[in-house]
Amino acid sequence: MIKHSRQRDAIRDNLMNRCDHPTAETVYMDIKEDFPNISLGTVYRNLSLLSELGEIQKISTGAGPDRFDGNVKPHCHFQCRMCYNVLDIPFEYPEELNAHASKKFPGIIEGNTIQFFGLCPDCMQTH
Amino acid sequence: MIKHSRQRDAIRDNLMNRCDHPTAETVYMDIKEDFPNISLGTVYRNLSLLSELGEIQKISTGAGPDRFDGNVKPHCHFQCRMCYNVLDIPFEYPEELNAHASKKFPGIIEGNTIQFFGLCPDCMQTH
DNA sequence: TTTAATAATAGGAACTGTTACTAATATTAA
DNA sequence: TTAATATTAGTAACAGTTCCTATTATTAAA
Numbered sequence: 001m002i003k004h005s006r007q008r009d010a011i012r013d014n015l016m017n018r019c020d021h022p023t024a025e026t027v028y029m030d031i032k033e034d035f036p037n038i039s040l041g042t043v044y045r046n047l048s049l050l051s052e053l054g055e056i057q058k059i060s061t062g063a064g065p066d067r068f069d070g071n072v073k074p075h076c077h078f079q080c081r082m083c084y085n086v087l088d089i090p091f092e093y094p095e096e097l098n099a100h101a102s103k104k105f106p107g108i109i110e111g112n113t114i115q116f117f118g119l120c121p122d123c124m125q126t127h
Numbered sequence: 128m129i130k131h132s133r134q135r136d137a138i139r140d141n142l143m144n145r146c147d148h149p150t151a152e153t154v155y156m157d158i159k160e161d162f163p164n165i166s167l168g169t170v171y172r173n174l175s176l177l178s179e180l181g182e183i184q185k186i187s188t189g190a191g192p193d194r195f196d197g198n199v200k201p202h203c204h205f206q207c208r209m210c211y212n213v214l215d216i217p218f219e220y221p222e223e224l225n226a227h228a229s230k231k232f233p234g235i236i237e238g239n240t241i242q243f244f245g246l247c248p249d250c251m252q253t254h
Numbered sequence: 255t256t257t258a259a260t261a262a263t264a265g266g267a268a269c270t271g272t273t274a275c276t277a278a279t280a281t282t283a284a
Numbered sequence: 285t286t287a288a289t290a291t292t293a294g295t296a297a298c299a300g301t302t303c304c305t306a307t308t309a310t311t312a313a314a
Binding site: 005006023025040044045064 | 270272
Binding site for chain 2: 261262263264265266
């Protein structure tokens, strides 16, 4: 675990201490309370760096901005097609997928992501 | 199957008659040979419309622009982390995932996507 | 068929999310 | 303490995509 700048640590801690999947903008607003002068660029730079280091996870959904997750254990995500909120799907991850895919694919499989979509509990009510 | 404009049909046909996963820009360049005045906006608008209708599939990878696929049967995609090319992974799709996820999730699961990443056969060589 | 209503277009401006640049500041190592 | 390095704030630039508007194409009605 490499040494981090104070800003980077704050960004990392913010993600570790929450269970949702905030956007860079949301993290930025949060961190601002402790670092009023922090810039959005710094947040983006450090979120990228942290996810390259494997300390956090980046979630790209294709609807709206990227999300970030302090939980790096493999797990599935769900995005609501109405409110675009991203939630965890808590089931045991199908670990065999990579091996399975490798058999059918002449390249190197390093990982995978599973994303579900539909309606979240909240939007289910409102139809 | 609704009636399409000539441009929309050309876009649809282009995707049906190829096996790769072109970007909107690539489709635009192709269609231009038959419709020299077609605009990029028209390509984007129709790609969106066609994927809402379920006639084509949109692939968002989080690295580079969206890709499009004329094959709407559920199948997995792979993106190379070096060249960003997107390829099919030809194995029987795990159809049980949705049902599995539904049991653990209080919202409505409508579908899922599985994406692999790693090195494609070409980039494997060059390291 | 003309005509009226509707749908779709081309072209370009505007927008969103993100990255890159730069001069200044902080950190570390000698 | 000083030199080298890392990181920052602030902002400009960028990529991809959507939106807008006046014009053109298509369709439906008379």
